[in-house]
Amino acid sequence: MVVHYSPPWANTHVRKLQFHGQLEDSFYKTLNPEESTQAFRNEFDFDSPNSIDFDILVEKLRDLKQGVLELLDMRIFVDTDADVCLARRLARDIKYRGRDTHGAIKQWTTFVKPNFELFVQPQKKNADILVPRGIENTIAIEMIVKHIQRALLTKSREHLETLRALGQGHDTDKPLPSTVKVLKDSPQLQLMHTIIHDTDTSREDFIFYFDRVAALLVERGMDHLAFKRREVETPQGHKYVGLELSRDVSAVVILRSGGALEVGLTRVVPDARIGRLLIQSNVRTGEPELHYQKLPSTLTSDSVLVMDPQITTGAGALMAVTVLKDYGVEEDRIVFVTYLASIVGLRRLTKAFPGVKVIVGKVDEGFERRFIDERYFGS
């Protein structure tokens, strides 16, 4: 069965959206001394495409496979009367940017207005909605808001359906795929499971034993990163043919619960670069939502450990891996480290991402609610 998981932003890309936010400011060319003088005389044309570094822009745009227009779900053109525009501009430039009236008007007539007519105005024909009178037009704004809310709701419903579909149709007798690596059962592991599962365990003990098992999980995860041959010489001058990691190690912690695995991580890889994703389940729908992300730029080349102590529905894990793939991390560079995982969650994750390895401390036969972070952080 071919399975496809598509997150709510399936037809956009997290990274692309971020990039759009930076678009305008990032691509101005560095001014040379002459241009800089011009700028101070209000004679440099910031609004002309010539002031934008097109080599970089084109290169980045090529990354955006579909092109900017097609990426936009809804195109809105906000039309404001030119007199109002000029008035606002004068107020801003004189009050906040220390320019004189003459300079501000000069820039308006020589650059801003002509460029608006040349480059911005024609975009009207690409717009789905034209909003006359800008911010004063509350009726139009309300209509747009309603439309967006409806679109988001539809996406959310479709996302939940995808998640449900991924959870269905498993052959319960079929063993988990070989990409799922469960820690080898042993008396000490059983002992640690017992202490972690026991509600009577003190928080002090809980943290001690969870850190201990976390270090074992990360050690096991490291076994599935890429290694290469390395020959060394001992102090006595003997040769030894060993191994070393082929890539640096980054970790991505899924907050908040992923934080419980960080002590284990630092015991094994103290210098791992750590990225963070805050994924929360919507209390109403149960749908996971990505609230925050801060990821190291080295993800594009590092081996990546994704940390979340518990997989229940698997929705948060699916979302995290999707974000990483949007960042250009291939599945075979990802090792997902978790302590307690439900079978449904593991099936969903491995069906959607067959190349991702999953290190599991214990497979949960039932459906234990999320409790690790609550116990670990005491809140």
Added chain:
Amino acid sequence: MSQAAEEPAVAAPIGPQYKEEKPEATVSTPIPHSNVHILPQTPQLIALLTMIRDKSTVRGDFIFYSNRIIRLLVEEGLNHLPVISHAVTTPTARTYQGVKFEGKICGVSIMRAGEAMEQGLRDCCRSVRIGKILIQRDEETCKPRLFYDKLPEDISQRYCLLLDPMFATGGSATMAVEVLISRGVPEERILFLNLIASPQGIQSFAERFPKLRIVTAFVDQGLDAKNYIVPGLGDFGDRFYCI
């Protein structure tokens, strides 16, 4: 046991299959004795051993990487302690059929290198009691001699984790085991934790104490004329404490 003969190095492709071939590295010499437990030769363990064998590894890294191996040794060693079944209640009010350990343990380090393993032991067993044994080579007889020991009073009631990172001929480890047995510790309650061993040393030790369990990370190729382990990693105590 001072022969210079060496077993040939055992090479095996290890680790997960990558796009390319599996890299090949030297793995532990197998030992047929059932009381010798060699840690699984995973790529990560081999990488750690590569770091601590490398003469150019600086002391801070040497300490960090050997501590990681020692923790794995302790984790494996503790698995040889017996547990009894014990039911607990989970956060969702289910009953969980688990286990617990009811005995008492203590660590015994053979000074000085063995003391380097105490941190790893404490990482897994908080507030564990630790005894010490100092054995030195007697200048006159060239035989190991017991200089000092300080052990828990009730050591005969405890499981003993005997710590010594390097096992060459095993002279001091053998004497340490004899000290423990003389204090009433049954042989089957002694666990010997070791980083790197020589094949001939570990085999005769395993035969001499058949009920004692040995957990080691790696059995090397052999010993040189001066009874140093080949390829080994140099003097563990010096590299951990001084150099």
